[in-house]
Structures are given as structure tokens and as C-alpha cells.
Amino acid sequence: MRLIRPDNKYIQSYIEANEEDETFRPHAERRFNHPETIVESSYNLEHGINLPANYVRATTFWLIDNEKFIGEINIRHELNSFLINYGGHIGYEIRQSECMKGYGTKMLSMALAYCKDTLNLHKVLITCDDDNIGSIKVIENNGGILENKVKNSLARGNVTTRRYWINI
Numbered sequence: 001m002r003l004i005r006p007d008n009k010y011i012q013s014y015i016e017a018n019e020e021d022e023t024f025r026p027h028a029e030r031r032f033n034h035p036e037t038i039v040e041s042s043y044n045l046e047h048g049i050n051l052p053a054n055y056v057r058a059t060t061f062w063l064i065d066n067e068k069f070i071g072e073i074n075i076r077h078e079l080n081s082f083l084i085n086y087g088g089h090i091g092y093e094i095r096q097s098e099c100m101k102g103y104g105t106k107m108l109s110m111a112l113a114y115c116k117d118t119l120n121l122h123k124v125l126i127t128c129d130d131d132n133i134g135s136i137k138v139i140e141n142n143g144g145i146l147e148n149k150v151k152n153s154l155a156r157g158n159v160t161t162r163r164y165w166i167n168i
């Protein structure tokens with residue numbers, strides 16, 4: 001099992017992960033829906049090329065196991081005034097057919113090593129919806145300490161957001 005940067009070698013597997021969402025989560029927000037641009041856009045985001053307004057640099061990794069795309073994790077290199085309340089340093093998704101097998105917990109732990117060793121971060125903020133039990137457990141399994149809950153007004157509506165810190 002390894003984290004790699006988005007690579008066209010696994011693009012077919014990534015497309016299949018998106019198709020799983022179309023089947024099993026037809027009304028949910030799409031997670032893996034940019035096969036044509038993901039490799040270039042993630043490179044640009046990591047290197048600060050054509051950064052959209054209010055974006056910070058971020059590294060995207062794919063979790064690969066047995067040559068299959070399992071999930072994606074995005075690591076923001078710093079916080080800004082938006083991320084401090086919603087989004088935090090790290091966001092992640094596991095493809096539907098591979099959920100509840102421990103991959104989310106493992107992927108976050110592997111990403112924390114990158115945060116410490118490469119980004120030189122000593123604590124990271126991770127946020128999730130107050131009712132996202134899977135994400136809450138992924139964070140708490142990795143030592144997350146709840147600081148507080150805040151209200152956020154987003155395009156998808158008003159949400160209560162949990163804000164966790166992990167010391168690394």
C-alpha cells in the first residue's frame with residue numbers, strides 16, 4: 001500500500017471509482033470526477049501554479065493498493081482564514097467499494113508522516129461535519145483532539161463543523 005501523486009497509470013481505476021459513486025451515491029457530491037485534468041491540476045496546486053484566489057498550495061496523493069486506486073487525500077501546506085474554520089489542512093475520500101476496511105485511517109496516518117517529514121508541520125487541523133461518523137473515527141483513530149464545533153454557512157447549506165487538531 002502506498003501514497004503516490006496522481007498518475008495516469010491509474011486513471012482507469014480512478015474513473016471506475018467515479019462510476020461507483022454514480023451507482024451508489026447518485027445524489028452525493030462527486031469525488032473523483034476530473035480524470036482529464038487531475039494530474040496536471042494537482043501538480044499545479046502543489047507548485048503554486050495558477051492558484052485560484054484564496055487557495056493555498058496543496059499536495060494530492062492517491063492511495064494505491066494491489067495496483068488499484070483506493071482513495072485520495074489533499075494536504076494543504078498552510079491554513080488561511082477560510083480553512084481555519086472549514087477544511088483545515090487535510091481532506092480525504094475513499095472509493096465507495098473500499099470503505100469500512102481501514103483504508104481511511106491508514107491513508108491519514110501515511111499523510112501525517114508527509115506533513116511532519118516534508119512540510120515540517122507539528123500539528124494539523126482537520127475538520128468534518130458533526131454527523132460524519134466515518135470521518136470522526138478516522139480522525140480520532142489518528143489521535144485527533146476536538147477543539148470545538150463551529151457553524152459554517154456553505155453553498156450546500158448551514159453545517160456544524162467539528163475542528164480537530166492532531167499533534168505529529
Ligand SMILES: CC(C)(COP(=O)(O)OP(=O)(O)OC[C@H]1O[C@@H](n2cnc3c(N)ncnc32)[C@H](O)[C@@H]1OP(=O)(O)O)[C@@H](O)C(=O)NCCC(=O)NCCS
Binds near residue numbers: 092095133
Ligand atoms: C470518511 C471516509 C474517508 C472513511 O473512510 P473508511 O476507509 O471507511 O474509514 P475506515 O475504514 O478507516 O473506518 C474508520 C472507522 O469509522 C467507521 N466508519 C467508517 N464509515 C462509517 C460510516 N459510514 N458509518 C459508521 N461508521 C463508519 C469504521 O467502522 C471504523 O470504525 P473503527 O475505527 O471503530 O473500526 C469515507 O467514508 C469517505 O470517503 N466518505 C466520504 C468523504 C468524506 O466524508 N470525507 C471526509 C471529509 S472531512
